[in-house]
Amino acid sequence: MNALAPGLYIVATPIGNLGDLGTRAADILARADLLAVEDSRVTAGLLRHIGIKRPMTPYHDHNADAVRPGLVARLATAAVALVSDAGTPLISDPGYKLVRDARAAGHAVVTIPGPCAAVAALTLAGLPTDRFLFLGFLPPKAQARAAAIAEVAGVRATLVLYESGPRLAACLAALADGLGDRDAAVTREITKRFEEAVTGTLSTLAARYADAPPKGEIVIVVAPPGEAAPAAADEVEAALAEALTRLPAAKAAGEVARRFGADRKALYARALALKAR
Ligand code: SAM
Numbered sequence: 001m002n003a004l005a006p007g008l009y010i011v012a013t014p015i016g017n018l019g020d021l022g023t024r025a026a027d028i029l030a031r032a033d034l035l036a037v038e039d040s041r042v043t044a045g046l047l048r049h050i051g052i053k054r055p056m057t058p059y060h061d062h063n064a065d066a067v068r069p070g071l072v073a074r075l076a077t078a079a080v081a082l083v084s085d086a087g088t089p090l091i092s093d094p095g096y097k098l099v100r101d102a103r104a105a106g107h108a109v110v111t112i113p114g115p116c117a118a119v120a121a122l123t124l125a126g127l128p129t130d131r132f133l134f135l136g137f138l139p140p141k142a143q144a145r146a147a148a149i150a151e152v153a154g155v156r157a158t159l160v161l162y163e164s165g166p167r168l169a170a171c172l173a174a175l176a177d178g179l180g181d182r183d184a185a186v187t188r189e190i191t192k193r194f195e196e197a198v199t200g201t202l203s204t205l206a207a208r209y210a211d212a213p214p215k216g217e218i219v220i221v222v223a224p225p226g227e228a229a230p231a232a233a234d235e236v237e238a239a240l241a242e243a244l245t246r247l248p249a250a251k252a253a254g255e256v257a258r259r260f261g262a263d264r265k266a267l268y269a270r271a272l273a274l275k276a277r
Contacts, residue, residue, distance in 0.1 A: 004031045004079035008102045010095065011081045012088040012114030015217075016192035018049045025112045026050045032081035036071060038093065042085040064094050068101060075107040088116040092136045092162055117190060118160045121219035124197040125185035128224060131157040140167060142174065149178035153258035159222040168218055169209040175222060176202035180260050183223040189216040225261025236260050240271055249275055 009028050014020040029035065030052045036059035037043040043056060059067060059082065074080060084093040102109050118134050133155055138145045152159060159179075163171050168186065175184070179202070186205055187197045194216065198205065202222065236256060243252035249271040257264035 001031055004028065004033075005108060006075060006077055006079055007108030007110060008075055008098065009079060009081040010089050010099070010109070010111040011083045012112060012116065013043075013046055013083050013086060015087045015115045015117050015120065015190055016195075018046065020115050020191060021046065021050065022112065022114050025114055028079075028081055028112050029054065029083070031079065033078040034074065034080045036080055036082045036098075038083070038085045043083055046083075059094060059098070061094055064097065068098055071098065072101045072105050072107070075102055075105070086115075086117075088114065091116055091118060091134075115191070117162070117217065117219050120190045121160060121185070121187040121197075121221050122158070124187045124190065124195075125158075125221035126197075126199065127158050127183065127185060127221055129158065131224070133157045133159050135159055135161045137162045138171060138174075142170070145171070145174050146178055149174055150258070153179050154225070154261075156224050156226075158224050159220075161220045161222070163218050163220055165213045165215055165218060168213060168220075169206050171220065172202050172206035172209065175220070176206055178259070179222065180225070182225070185221045186214075187219045187221065188214055190219070192216070236262055236267075237270070240267060241274060244271060244274060 009032060011025050011028055013025065029047065029050070032054060035043060035054050035056045037056045038060045040056045040058065047053060057067070059071065071080060082089045082095055082098060089095040090099065099109055122129050122132060133152060135152065138148050138161060172184070181201045181203045183199070184202050184205055185197050185199045186209070189195050198208070200208070239259065240252060240256045243255050247255065250268060253264050253268035253271045256262065257267050
């Protein structure tokens with residue numbers, strides 16, 4: 001077996017179905033001098049599947065800052081493969097600082113792309129894919145989560161989020177509150193036995209999961225503004241009237257425009273008219 005050139009190899013691994021490990025990924029794992037892994041027990045399972053054993057060293061959120069300089073130094077003479085427990089390293093997983101520092105130190109950085117739950121979810125959701133914004137995990141606390149949602153309410157793109165089963169219903173309800181009741185998909189256990197994609201509006205999905213938190217791994221995909229049935233004009237008007245009780249006209253128009261994906265200038269004009277009444 002030829003030795004690999006020294007450097008950092010970013011290796012994507014399956015998100016459930018081990019059959020999704022690419023042949024190039026398996027080859028790099030087999031030939032790397034060292035695997036930098038999130039959890040050696042998880043990676044050992046993958047290595048067993050392809051019938052190899054390789055030396056492993058932990059690289060995860062809790063030790064990354066401490067071990068990174070040593071790992072970067074090793075790249076001068078060793079081929080180090082970075083893998084996470086599932087999917088593509090760096091995507092809601094550690095790694096970007098390692099890539100940055102490896103390149104800054106003049107070492108080769110090579111990627112072996114493969115499964116990623118965010119992209120797999122987009123392929124299942126049946127929502128527009130021409131523009132999407134990956135949000136990773138939203139903050140778990142309600143106030144910080146609402147603020148994070150408000151920040152992206154006006155973005156004209158499909159939104160992709162990671163979430164856990166116990167928090168799913170609350171997250172969907174917060175998304176409905178902050179974005180308006182858009183179309184969405186809850187994709188679960190992708191590539192595994194119970195893979196599913198459940199579609200509906202954010203509020204119907206929130207209701208569906210409120211008393212029945214699902215098991216397994218989840219990606220939420222939310223349509224861009226304007227994809228859901230447009231809000232009734234009287235609903236927008238009522239929201240504007242309510243916002244005007246709290247905010248000046250420009251801010252009220254902005255808030256309601258973000259929430260309903262409506263035109264801010266038109267709402268501002270309407271807000272001024274309402275105030276003049
Ligand atoms: N790096 C990974 C990737 O490329 O997707 C993501 C790592 S992140 C720590 C783990 C989250 O990804 C899970 O909590 C879940 O939201 C999502 N995820 C991972 N595997 C999944 C699967 N098979 N089905 C649905 N979501 C999955």
